[in-house]
Amino acid sequence: MPVNNDDLPETEQRLTSSTDLHQMSISQITTLMIDEEYNVINALKSSQAKIDALVKEVVASFLNQGRLFYVGAGTSGRLGVLDASECPPTFRAPDSMVQGIIAGGDTALRNAVEGAEDSQEQGSIAIVEREITNDDIVVGIAASGRTPFVHGALKEAHKRKAKTALITCVRLQEFDYIAHLICAITGPEVLSGSTRLKAGTVTKLILNMITTVAMVQIGKVYENLMVDLNASNIKLRGRAKRIFCQIVKNADENYATTTLEKAQWEVKVAVVMAKCNASYEEAKEILHNKENKLHLAIAR
Numbered sequence: 409m410p411v412n413n414d415d416l417p418e419t420e421q422r423l424t425s426s427t428d429l430h431q432m433s434i435s436q437i438t439t440l441m442i443d444e445e446y447n448v449i450n451a452l453k454s455s456q457a458k459i460d461a462l463v464k465e466v467v468a469s470f471l472n473q474g475r476l477f478y479v480g481a482g483t484s485g486r487l488g489v490l491d492a493s494e495c496p497p498t499f500r501a502p503d504s505m506v507q508g509i510i511a512g513g514d515t516a517l518r519n520a521v522e523g524a525e526d527s528q529e530q531g532s533i534a535i536v537e538r539e540i541t542n543d544d545i546v547v548g549i550a551a552s553g554r555t556p557f558v559h560g561a562l563k564e565a566h567k568r569k570a571k572t573a574l575i576t577c578v579r580l581q582e583f584d585y586i587a588h589l590i591c592a593i594t595g596p597e598v599l600s601g602s603t604r605l606k607a608g609t610v611t612k613l614i615l616n617m618i619t620t621v622a623m624v625q626i627g628k629v630y631e632n633l634m635v636d637l638n639a640s641n642i643k644l645r646g647r648a649k650r651i652f653c654q655i656v657k658n659a660d661e662n663y664a665t666t667t668l669e670k671a672q673w674e675v676k677v678a679v680v681m682a683k684c685n686a687s688y689e690e691a692k693e694i695l696h697n698k699e700n701k702l703h704l705a706i707a708r
Contacts, residue, residue, distance in 0.1 A: 474543035481525030485510030531560025542569035627701035
């Protein structure tokens with residue numbers, strides 16, 4: 409029986425405008441790929457309300473000392489690991505706060521692990537091993553919407569009363585074990601089935617929003633400055649000094665460096681020390697009493 413292209417999920421269908429891809433010029437292909445990216449923005453706009461609801465859930469989890477887990481396979485899994493790995497340096501988040509789980513383990517970050525995504529049992533085991541509880545939130549990532557490893561993880565997470573979500577690029581019916589279903593429909597890919605393209609782009613942008621907005625909401629950002637960054641290298645220490653000087657008006661580099669050193673390079677603490685004429689311990693206490701939000705601490 410011939411395959412009916414219309415019956416395939418959106419991520420597997422063929423894009424009519426790219427059926428002669430092999431005969432197109434470089435400029436024609438790049439133009440087509442750029443034009444197709446407009447679908448990403450439309451998908452995000454259509455999904456915004458559901459993204460907002462998911463972020464609200466993540467914020468509640470963080471405020472209750474819960475953790476965020478991304479679960480995926482292949483490109484989806486790598487994007488989850490990438491977003492999780494950026495949280496400690498950007499927001500001084502503990503390594504455990506946001507974690508990426510990829511089918512096949514760390515080996516799968518660089519190499520394809522055949523069949524790793526096909527086991528619901530392995531997805532369930534990944535959740536059990538991390539001792540996920542009802543304070544945590546588990547976000548599955550599956551462009552096709554059907555990855556067994558991801559669904560196994562979500563079922564186990566639901567069983568443990570954790571909050572659950574699925575980010576996908578196909579239209580799906582609701583699942584009783586998924587609280588937040590985000591279907592960001594970007595349509596067929598320029599290269600049929602290659603979901604590292606538009607589907608990968610929309611997924612990355614959604615993950616950007618989840619962690620960035622959640623971290624803003626729990627006080628890890630002041631104005632549009634990353635005041636909780638982990639100044640672990642020369643570049644980030646330079647950024648820490650610039651941030652300090654942007655908040656503490658008329659501060660020069662020497663004062664910024666001295667204060668940051670006293671604050672153990674914790675930018676928020678250094679700013680409170682400067683603004684409130686406080687010691688390191690006093691600044692830490694002030695922040696603690698103000699929900700660790702800098703704008704509340706320096707409004708005294």
